[in-house]
Amino acid sequence: MLKTTPFHARTAALSQSHAWRRWAGHVAASHYELSHEREYHAIRVAAGLLDVSPLYKYLIEGRDAVRLLDRMLPRDVTRCQPGQVLYTPWCDAAGKVLDDGTLARLAEERFRLTSADPGLLWLEENARGLDVTIRDVSASTAALALQGPRSREILQALCEDDLAGLKYFRILATRLGGCRVEISRTGYTGDLGYEIWLDAADALPLWDALMRTGAAWGLQAAGLAALDLARIEAGLMLLDVDYVSARKALTVDETSTPFELELGWAVDLKKAAFVGREALAQEAARGPAWCFTGIALDWDDYARRFREAGLAPRVPAAPWRMSVPIYSGAAQVGYATSGAWSPMLKEYIALAHLRTPQAAPGTSLDMEVTVAHRRVRAAARVVRRPFFDPERKRG
Amino acid sequence: MATTWDSVIIGGGHNGLTCAAYLARAGQKVLVLEARDLVGGAAVTEEIFPGFRFSVYSYVVSLLRPEIIRDLDLPRHGLHVLPLESTLTPLPNGDHLAQWNDHDQNHAALARHSARDAEIYDKFSRLMHLTGRAVQPFLGMLPPDPASLRPADLRGLAGLGQYMRSLGERQFHTLHKLLTMSAADYLDEWFEGEALKGTKSASGIIGTMQGPRSPGTAYVLLHHYMGELDGVFRAWGFAKGGNGAVSGAITAAARGFGATIRTGAPVAHVRIRNGRATGVVLADGEEIAATRVISGADPRRTFIDLVGEAALPGEFVEAIRRYRFRGCSAKVNLALDALPKFSCLADRSIADDGLARQLMRGAISISPSVDYIERAYDQAKYGEFSSRPYMDIVIPSMLDPGMAPPGKHVMSIFAQYAPYHLNGGWTDARREAFGDAVIDTLSEYAPDLKSLILGRQVVTPADIERTVGISEGSIFQGELSLQQMFFSRPAPAWAQYRTPVDALYQCGSGTHPGGGVMGAPGRLAALSILGEKK
Numbered sequence A: 001m002l003k004t005t006p007f008h009a010r011t012a013a014l015s016q017s018h019a020w021r022r023w024a025g026h027v028a029a030s031h032y033e034l035s036h037e038r039e040y041h042a043i044r045v046a047a048g049l050l051d052v053s054p055l056y057k058y059l060i061e062g063r064d065a066v067r068l069l070d071r072m073l074p075r076d077v078t079r080c081q082p083g084q085v086l087y088t089p090w091c092d093a094a095g096k097v098l099d100d101g102t103l104a105r106l107a108e109e110r111f112r113l114t115s116a117d118p119g120l121l122w123l124e125e126n127a128r129g130l131d132v133t134i135r136d137v138s139a140s141t142a143a144l145a146l147q148g149p150r151s152r153e154i155l156q157a158l159c160e161d162d163l164a165g166l167k168y169f170r171i172l173a174t175r176l177g178g179c180r181v182e183i184s185r186t187g188y189t190g191d192l193g194y195e196i197w198l199d200a201a202d203a204l205p206l207w208d209a210l211m212r213t214g215a216a217w218g219l220q221a222a223g224l225a226a227l228d229l230a231r232i233e234a235g236l237m238l239l240d241v242d243y244v245s246a247r248k249a250l251t252v253d254e255t256s257t258p259f260e261l262e263l264g265w266a267v268d269l270k271k272a273a274f275v276g277r278e279a280l281a282q283e284a285a286r287g288p289a290w291c292f293t294g295i296a297l298d299w300d301d302y303a304r305r306f307r308e309a310g311l312a313p314r315v316p317a318a319p320w321r322m323s324v325p326i327y328s329g330a331a332q333v334g335y336a337t338s339g340a341w342s343p344m345l346k347e348y349i350a351l352a353h354l355r356t357p358q359a360a361p362g363t364s365l366d367m368e369v370t371v372a373h374r375r376v377r378a379a380a381r382v383v384r385r386p387f388f389d390p391e392r393k394r395g
Numbered sequence B: 001m002a003t004t005w006d007s008v009i010i011g012g013g014h015n016g017l018t019c020a021a022y023l024a025r026a027g028q029k030v031l032v033l034e035a036r037d038l039v040g041g042a043a044v045t046e047e048i049f050p051g052f053r054f055s056v057y058s059y060v061v062s063l064l065r066p067e068i069i070r071d072l073d074l075p076r077h078g079l080h081v082l083p084l085e086s087t088l089t090p091l092p093n094g095d096h097l098a099q100w101n102d103h104d105q106n107h108a109a110l111a112r113h114s115a116r117d118a119e120i121y122d123k124f125s126r127l128m129h130l131t132g133r134a135v136q137p138f139l140g141m142l143p144p145d146p147a148s149l150r151p152a153d154l155r156g157l158a159g160l161g162q163y164m165r166s167l168g169e170r171q172f173h174t175l176h177k178l179l180t181m182s183a184a185d186y187l188d189e190w191f192e193g194e195a196l197k198g199t200k201s202a203s204g205i206i207g208t209m210q211g212p213r214s215p216g217t218a219y220v221l222l223h224h225y226m227g228e229l230d231g232v233f234r235a236w237g238f239a240k241g242g243n244g245a246v247s248g249a250i251t252a253a254a255r256g257f258g259a260t261i262r263t264g265a266p267v268a269h270v271r272i273r274n275g276r277a278t279g280v281v282l283a284d285g286e287e288i289a290a291t292r293v294i295s296g297a298d299p300r301r302t303f304i305d306l307v308g309e310a311a312l313p314g315e316f317v318e319a320i321r322r323y324r325f326r327g328c329s330a331k332v333n334l335a336l337d338a339l340p341k342f343s344c345l346a347d348r349s350i351a352d353d354g355l356a357r358q359l360m361r362g363a364i365s366i367s368p369s370v371d372y373i374e375r376a377y378d379q380a381k382y383g384e385f386s387s388r389p390y391m392d393i394v395i396p397s398m399l400d401p402g403m404a405p406p407g408k409h410v411m412s413i414f415a416q417y418a419p420y421h422l423n424g425g426w427t428d429a430r431r432e433a434f435g436d437a438v439i440d441t442l443s444e445y446a447p448d449l450k451s452l453i454l455g456r457q458v459v460t461p462a463d464i465e466r467t468v469g470i471s472e473g474s475i476f477q478g479e480l481s482l483q484q485m486f487f488s489r490p491a492p493a494w495a496q497y498r499t500p501v502d503a504l505y506q507c508g509s510g511t512h513p514g515g516g517v518m519g520a521p522g523r524l525a526a527l528s529i530l531g532e533k534k
């Protein structure tokens, strides 16, 4: 039996499409309207409200909380201030990525870690002998993402604290429409946006307050399809889609190191020992064999393929998630894992794993596409992630 | 004079700007001279009432060429086109017709009125799609001159002939019908629903002093389907920030390529020496020298006002004098305190809250039947404005809330017919009387409208002529009727952006392929100028 989130009574009532997906054992709206398109545009032009409650959430408290997290994560947790949030991957001893998420330092000795997969066991294994308590608060903490250029104004209309001071990757405990919440300036859309963490019991009143107030700024409930499109434009990776957790991989080939995922910036080799450090130091010296990067298709070449088949060019109606071969000349040099037509950039973009020599921005490649039931190759070039990076995200 | 420009462009409409961007991209030193204090011509956004921003004239993007979007990298310069997903036609009996982009939703909405229409719609769309695809390449090509013996023209004509023969029989006959029939007659061959036929026929009369029963109006139905072909580029839609944002993005691209753009710089005339354009003179007497002059103003303004008849062959002057403008479209722009309630959506058994709100994000068309529009035209034929006009309405703030203060709205009403040649002429009183006719008519469908109006701007063809400078306020710089399209736009033998004056060119909507915020004339003019140089 699939679980529902604390917002289900509202999200179910809004669903015209009856399009649901699974997310971490929950039912989650793919799109509320018949197409995801408007929900996507709302995220880019006004604001979208997304139920992100299915995320796994762990509270880590105690004298040794910093020690545990600094030992487990490749980022320097000792330098994370209370009120700060870190994005971070984490690895096994071989330096292969297990999962990625955000770590919020809620107080001197209190953190919340989010993850895409269950992570309680890994936390407990690493906590042996330490003075910490670890609680799985996935079900008791509801979470919303409010994303888009008008998100700040909407929150401010409901919040007594001044949100202009809440900087990118910072978190604030406050009240929103009467509910106790934590608001972090984070999200998965690459836009100005916030995530709101609250007691599941307050979920419905807060949803109602946000939707009522947000209407004046064009707020729209948005589902996972719109989120998927936005996160691809933002160049953000997704576990189980763009990479396989070392916990689940059946071959070494399936695993990735942070360097291979272009997350080298989140690996601090100068700090004290942490899980995977030796292996990662070696790889840093050697240089990664793979690179996770963006590619964009050459439209003229793509359209020509369709014309040759007597068709007007078509693009995928919704973002896709599958493995698509990428070639340099005759040789396969990588594979794309997520792709979408970007309605805003008017480009067909994809996220891809490429062998390092072929991963330099500007490199010409070919991606396999299917035209009139035939596999053909369309010209593409390597571009740096993110595809879309507006000033307002950090500003 | 310190500098000589490679190209001076008269008029910073979106076509002049597009032309400038392409020329500058190719390395030319380019100067754009715009008379107004802002660029964009008929594609501008202005804050008419504090906090309320309007696409004062054109209000949706249609057929903006994908190649321009890509060549000029317009998305990176801020172009973001939002889809319009539906068209609502409120009916006098309190019912409504809805058309949706979503296939199933559309089928169900049409079937409420006619199961037959709902079913045949797919067949109609398929044929129009195929025919539209057959015609679409013409939008992007330099029209060959049928009377010329130059190899390029002959090649072009031969290519055209071959192309026409290559069309399937069905498409050829469809094209023939569309070129010769009226929109109303053509639609009668397919559909039975009055509201559906009325609403569809309206696309054939936009900007044209003709009614849906006038022959030749069927052709423009195709444009809609050509737009769909570029569907992924959202060739039809609402630009975030209004149509001024389209001009803004093109301006940014042109500047990025090194073009210089001056506003508040009206050109008084084109300087001509020995039959060759050598520059322009501004209204304040400033002289600007240039290797070539390109006009984005309409053909009458360009040749009669800025060049002068004396410098032109008599036959050409006659052709330009015959070129028809006859503006007949007006705009009413409203600042609203809240979203108006259409009574046709009040019945909860017809439309729930969500659906009603979604329909407010699309187009709203006051076109209950072909007769309704034809009657509106009848009055205009005899020099009066329509007392019950045809209207195409959008509420941009529903798509981009940034167009109005939080919770408030802007409404853009495109209304026909308001003939330029009004009996007695346009006065302030007549303008407001037309505004009243629009509001009164619309209030029959949305009774709370009047109580919500915080500000109202009425723009007649006379106003368009005065502010944007387009002769007779014609929205397309000259009617898009068949006799003045393709190789006859603006005049036979002069459809290739060249003019009888050496080094003088045209790049505005008065040239092929015509009006609309599509940029094609500007691009094609630039490409043909660049091609000539080689």
Ligand SMILES: Cc1cc2nc3c(=O)[nH]c(=O)nc-3n(C[C@H](O)[C@H](O)[C@H](O)COP(=O)(O)OP(=O)(O)OC[C@H]3O[C@@H](n4cnc5c(N)ncnc54)[C@H](O)[C@@H]3O)c2cc1C
Pocket: B010, B011, B012, B013, B014, B015, B016, B033, B034, B035, B036, B039, B040, B041, B042, B043, B056, B057, B058, B059, B060, B061, B062, B265, B266, B267, B268, B296, B297, B298, B301, B306, B329, B330, B331, B414, B464, B467, B468, B469, B470, B473, B474, B475, B476, B477, B507, B508, B509, B510, B514, B515, B516, B517, B518
């Ligand atoms: C009311 C209205 C509604 C419309 N609705 C739509 C719509 O919804 N969708 C759509 O696609 N199209 C619409 N159109 C048509 C479209 O806006 C025009 O076809 C298009 O914008 C014309 O662009 P252009 O660059 O060719 O010329 P213009 O926009 O006419 O630009 C010409 C420019 O030249 C300048 N100029 C003129 N004379 C001089 C001079 N002597 N010196 C210096 N500068 C000069 C003018 O100020 C102007 O800026 C509409 C037009 C109007 C008027």
